[in-house]
Amino acid sequence: MIPNKITFGCLTKKGAAEVRERELPELKADELLVKQEACNICTTDYQQWQGLREHQGYPMAGGHECSGVVIAKGQEVGNAFETGDRVSILYDYCGICDNCKAGEITNCQNIEMFGKNYSDEYYGLFGFANYFIRKAKSFVKMSPDLPPEEAAFVEPLGSVLHNMKKLRIRPGKDTVVVIGAGTMGLLNAEVARAMGGRVIVSEMMDKKIDISKSMGFEVIDAKTENPVQRVMEFTNGQGADIVILAVGATAANNQALEMIKKRDAKISLFAAGYPAPQMTIDPNMIHYKKIELIGTFGSDLDDYNNAARMLNEKRVDVSKLVEEKIPLARIQEAFEKANPGNYRVSVILNAD
Ligand SMILES: [Zn+2]
Ligand SMILES: [Zn+2]
Incomplete structure (x- = not known):
């Protein structure tokens, strides 16, 4: 009817x-x-x-x-x-x-x-x-x-696939740190892992820490551990190849800048924060470390179609x-x- x-x-x-x-x-x-x-x-x-x-x-x-x-x-x-x-x-x-x-x-x-x-x-x-x-x-x-x-x-996963295209993860090589294990953080983490990244999740809330562990991720408890120090330990002092900021917070932005590797790292500013968070960055550091700061939101038609396919084929849970x-x-x-x-x-x- x-x-x-x-x-x-x-x-x-x-x-x-x-x-x-x-x-x-x-x-x-x-x-x-x-x-x-x-x-x-x-x-x-x-x-x-x-x-x-x-x-x-x-x-x-x-x-x-x-x-x-x-x-x-x-x-x-x-x-x-x-x-x-x-x-x-x-x-x-x-x-x-x-x-x-x-x-x-x-x-x-x-x-x-x-x-x-x-x-x-x-x-x-x-x-x-x-x-x-x-x-x-x-x-x-x-x-x-x-x-x-x-x-x-489909819509949130499409925006994650869009982010992944910009990040160009090198399968088997890149260590990807996701800061924030909310819905968008864990969607990013799942896809980054599916693309061959080693994924480490940093989170403060116990509930989200537990969910992240149950999904099989390596997890940093950011309320009791120092995330920068832990990433250095996980990577034998090298630092992360990629950091995905899935929370809009000044502290997370600053951690990202400190936990990346010496050269050619990428930082994805995936989340917007209201009021806008701060990020204090020395332009010379972007130059010498050859950092890519990547902004992203939304998706293109391809991303939507691919997100539907991944969900339909249960390639993300x-x-x-x-x-x-x-x-x-x-x-x-x-x-x-x-x-x-x-x-x-x-x-x-x-x-x-
Ligand atoms: Zn949405
Ligand atoms: Zn149009």
């Missing part, structure tokens, strides 16, 4: 997530109607709920890490998708501008990432909606065997990165729990 109304979660002001309703627009020829199943709360969503990303605007019908099942399709979609297909969403993109043509869809020149693309009133992608209509090109197919909250990892599942009706509680101490909180959108 095709619904005429949708129910969705939305941020109305700092600290307030509400459930609202609106009419479902008509399905156009190049679109899919999807019964959405799960949408995980990303740090981007959480920081706006905290009031740290007010520039993104309210009301924000956010959420972008989601999955669902196709229940109707427009005539032009052809056999690319069938009803019953499990799908995960990508950011919207025009497909026409130079960046889109190059596959860089998160840099689309025509469609703003969290803009008012579906409504005059609401910002955002309506990730937390029980039903939604989008362009068919904004979906990737997912395996029906994956739980919905795991299929929702994200099962431990889901903290809790909470129904849409309790979205405020879901946001309260989506704090940095926890892994992904998954909002369940069709809990009937």
Whole structure:
């Protein structure tokens, strides 16, 4: 049955997530109607709920890490998708501008990432909606065997694959230190290991230390051990080839600069922090040590497709990165729990 109304979660002001309703627009020829199943709360969503990303605007019908099942399709979609297909969403993109043509869809020149693309009133992608209509090109197919909250990892995993392309890990050779064992830290750690890196994880919270160990990583307990000293011990005094900063914190930035090897190291600034953290760096040091400081966020079309493939073929295990599942009706509680101490909180959108 095709619904005429949708129910969705939305941020109305700092600290307030509400459930609202609106009419479902008509399905156009190049679109899919999807019964959405799960949408995980990303740090981007959480920081706006905290009031740290007010520039993104309210009301924000956010959420972008989601999955669902196709229940109707427009005539032009052809056999690319069938009803019953499990799908995960990508950011919207025009497909026409130079960046889109190059596959860089998160840099689309025509469609703003969290803009008012579906409504005059609401910002955002309506990730937390029980039903939604989008362009068919904004979906990737997912395996029906994956739980919905795991299929929702396409977007974060895509951004990790994008980071990996920039890091150019040398299989069997590079030691990669990941600072911060949250969801994004451990996703980076899993992929870096799959690419042949030796991965050491540095973390302060006991719970995250335990999860990291259960996933088989070498772990530094940063609240009782000195991470710089431990990395030097792990590497016979050489230092790390690569450091991935998966927390936005001044202390972590400074540790990264101290734990890298003498020449040709790379530091990936994977996480943004609000307010912005500091990084004190001597330009001569960048010059003489030949350091690569790498900034990254978002993904290109290739990254999304490859992330879907890795999840579908179970080449990464994200099962431990889901903290809790909470129904849409309790979205405020879901946001309260989506704090940095926890892994992904998954909002369940069709809990009937
Ligand atoms: Zn995200
Ligand atoms: Zn574009």
